[in-house]
Amino acid sequence: MNVAAQESHGTKRAILDCAERLFAAQGFEATSLRAITAEAEANLGAVNYHFATKDALVLAVLRRRMKPLNEQRLALLFQFEQEADGAALSVEKILEALFRPALELVGRGAKGGRYFVRLLAHVLAGPGSYLQPLIQEEFAEKNRRFHAAIRRALPHLASDEVHWRLHFAHGVLLHTIANTHVLELSSAGRCRITNIEATLQKVIAFCAAGLTAGEQVKGKK
Amino acid sequence: MNVAAQESHGTKRAILDCAERLFAAQGFEATSLRAITAEAEANLGAVNYHFATKDALVLAVLRRRMKPLNEQRLALLFQFEQEADGAALSVEKILEALFRPALELVGRGAKGGRYFVRLLAHVLAGPGSYLQPLIQEEFAEKNRRFHAAIRRALPHLASDEVHWRLHFAHGVLLHTIANTHVLELSSAGRCRITNIEATLQKVIAFCAAGLTAGEQVKGKK
DNA sequence: GCTTGATTCATACAAACGTATGAATTACGG
DNA sequence: CCGTAATTCATACGTTTGTATGAATCAAGC
Numbered sequence: 001m002n003v004a005a006q007e008s009h010g011t012k013r014a015i016l017d018c019a020e021r022l023f024a025a026q027g028f029e030a031t032s033l034r035a036i037t038a039e040a041e042a043n044l045g046a047v048n049y050h051f052a053t054k055d056a057l058v059l060a061v062l063r064r065r066m067k068p069l070n071e072q073r074l075a076l077l078f079q080f081e082q083e084a085d086g087a088a089l090s091v092e093k094i095l096e097a098l099f100r101p102a103l104e105l106v107g108r109g110a111k112g113g114r115y116f117v118r119l120l121a122h123v124l125a126g127p128g129s130y131l132q133p134l135i136q137e138e139f140a141e142k143n144r145r146f147h148a149a150i151r152r153a154l155p156h157l158a159s160d161e162v163h164w165r166l167h168f169a170h171g172v173l174l175h176t177i178a179n180t181h182v183l184e185l186s187s188a189g190r191c192r193i194t195n196i197e198a199t200l201q202k203v204i205a206f207c208a209a210g211l212t213a214g215e216q217v218k219g220k221k
Numbered sequence: 222m223n224v225a226a227q228e229s230h231g232t233k234r235a236i237l238d239c240a241e242r243l244f245a246a247q248g249f250e251a252t253s254l255r256a257i258t259a260e261a262e263a264n265l266g267a268v269n270y271h272f273a274t275k276d277a278l279v280l281a282v283l284r285r286r287m288k289p290l291n292e293q294r295l296a297l298l299f300q301f302e303q304e305a306d307g308a309a310l311s312v313e314k315i316l317e318a319l320f321r322p323a324l325e326l327v328g329r330g331a332k333g334g335r336y337f338v339r340l341l342a343h344v345l346a347g348p349g350s351y352l353q354p355l356i357q358e359e360f361a362e363k364n365r366r367f368h369a370a371i372r373r374a375l376p377h378l379a380s381d382e383v384h385w386r387l388h389f390a391h392g393v394l395l396h397t398i399a400n401t402h403v404l405e406l407s408s409a410g411r412c413r414i415t416n417i418e419a420t421l422q423k424v425i426a427f428c429a430a431g432l433t434a435g436e437q438v439k440g441k442k
Numbered sequence: 443g444c445t446t447g448a449t450t451c452a453t454a455c456a457a458a459c460g461t462a463t464g465a466a467t468t469a470c471g472g
Numbered sequence: 473c474c475g476t477a478a479t480t481c482a483t484a485c486g487t488t489t490g491t492a493t494g495a496a497t498c499a500a501g502c
Contacts (some may be wrong), residue, residue, distance in 0.1 A: 183385070
């Protein structure tokens with residue numbers, strides 16, 4: 001029992017799945033290893049065997065989805081750049097590369113992607129603890145590449161201004177996919193994420209306008 | 222020792238302050254009552270005497286700032302409407318009423334406002350637990366009033382579309398004030414919230430553009 | 443100056459936590 | 473088949489948790 005075989009190993013994968021769901025639903029500290037193993041129909045010792053410690057389990061849960069997510073984003077950005085054939089990408093296309101993989105993670109509900117997103121929001125809002133280095137390391141290249149892409153699309157914007165506006169755009173995405181219940185509550189249930197494409201279009205339209213603010217017409221701001 | 226005297230009572234207030242800070246820094250579950258009382262130089266029994274239970278303490282911490290925050294927002298909106306003297310408010314003014322009180326909570330660093338904001342993000346991203354009713358109840362009128370204000374400013378937008386875009390705007394605000402460290406990391410320390418007015422202007426400009434997206438070309442109406 | 447009510451304090455307790463350990467069981471190459 | 477490594481299991485340990493209790497201390501009215 002060795003080689004890659006990535007996540008196939010039954011117990012190990014079941015623990016990751018249940019941990020992801022429970023962490024997202026209750027937070028890290030509020031979720032006990034016993035609750036996880038109970039739901040995964042595994043033994044308490046199994047988590048110690050496969051992950052050694054609870055902190056390591058948390059990191060494993062995060063890494064499992066974070067890496068593919070950012071790889072998809074970069075791949076999509078690269079694909080769009082190829083298709084553009086040297087021409088500058090539109091802000092909308094750049095945002096699509098940034099948003100679509102994350103939104104599809106939520107939409108393809110069947111698997112636990114929906115939980116992961118809430119978990120991610122938890123982590124970002126969480127303590128500046130041992131998780132921060134992971135976040136930075138995992139997101140560093142993504143941030144760099146998308147910052148460059150926006151600068152190419154909006155060359156008149158100062159570099160720092162691009163940092164600010166990309167930060168705002170991330171806020172829109174994060175709040176949209178992680179706190180869907182807030183939208184449902186404030187709209188009395190009238191608005192919810194059903195169609196991915198429709199949601200994507202709304203989010204992109206909002207952020208594209210924000211990113212290009214102050215240039216569509218000479219003057220007015 | 223009775224009458225209003227709101228939060229003056231030394232021990233009780235010290236517990237609320239320290240709880241706010243520790244909750245925001247580590248989350249609810251990860252913060253023990255002993256850690257709070259130790260930092261507040263109070264006895265462990267004091268929290269049980271003043272708040273009965275830990276859950277009640279959490280709610281007390283939230284309510285203390287949430288109510289004044291939303292009252293300030295509504296007051297500011299009302300003030301702007303008075304000044305406009307019947308004319309429709311600009312989207313920028315509406316957003317200022319929504320954002321300024323929250324941003325000032327962060328800026329007036331001295332007191333624990335900065336911690337409360339992170340705590341709020343924690344709560345929103347948290348479980349759909351006993352906190353949700355509080356959130357809804359506390360934010361219901363604010364949502365209703367600002368939704369109406371935006372509809373008046375952008376009458377061509379469908380009601381649901383206003384819900385969506387206001388949701389996006391809240392995401393920008395929340396991420397900006399709660400996850401400041403993310404911006405600092407991704408910008409390699411070059412961007413941070415120093416000047417409230419400058420930050421406010423950036424956030425408003427971004428969201429105003431997002432809210433009015435799709436109509437500037439159509440021609441002023 | 444004593445009484446009464448409000449607050450603080452030290453201490454206790456049962457429950458739940460993460461972790462560790464060693465035996466029991468399973469899977470599989472030879 | 474056997475033997476070896478991988479995995480599962482039951483159980484235990486030492487901490488830490490939230491909460492409860494009753495005595496000690498304080499504040500103030502009469």
